[in-house]
Ligand code: SAH
């Protein structure tokens with residue numbers, strides 16, 4: 001399900017800051033060479049993440065789900081000097097492709113790219129984060145939230161992507177619901193009811209849940 005009329009989406013993209021040449025080529029190469037390219041954040045969401053990061057001016061960012069690095073590079077655009085982004089992905093097949101783009105991005109020194117299972121890596125991180133972007137396997141969104149919240153500074157933010165799941169989070173009563181959809185329904189309810197965070201669900205692209213730790 002598309003949430004916006006195509007013309008409105010096109011108008012929004014055409015009235016949004018352009019992608020850098022590097023991001024444009026990362027976008028293009030991902031579509032040409034990598035499986036499931038629709039997972040890449042893309043122009044509009046990428047500019048949104050960059051803008052949010054520039055508003056927060058984070059010193060430490062954690063990203064769960066690197067894929068080919070598009071959102072990581074966008075998020076780095078708001079880092080303070082000497083800031084750092086840790087990004088985790090379980091898929092080692094993407095490593096060479098992704099590292100090449102990090103190397104050309106100008107943010108190579110700021111990016112700590114870890115290959116492995118985020119569920120195992122996050123508990124080992126000693127940093128306190130200003131911003132966390134949750135964008136890996138949907139089934140573990142609630143676990144990622146619970147693992148990360150204690151590592152976010154009071155006033156810091158978490159953003160979770162794809163929380164509208166192409167509209168599948170709305171289901172008729174008694175419908176058979178697949179596991180990913182159920183996990184996102186549970187995640188959205190859990191964070192909405194959690195008094196440790198304030199939240200807004202923005203229906204941008206596939207839905208972004210923005211959370212601030214109180
Ligand atoms: N953030 C990227 C897209 C991420 S796609 C962008 O916006 O461009 C989701 C990624 O999560 C995939 O690359 C997948 O390999 C990764 N992933 C899935 N399960 C994971 C896990 N348990 N730990 C770390 N990464 C995982």
Ligand code: CA
Nearest residue numbers: 039135161162
């Ligand atoms: Ca995503």
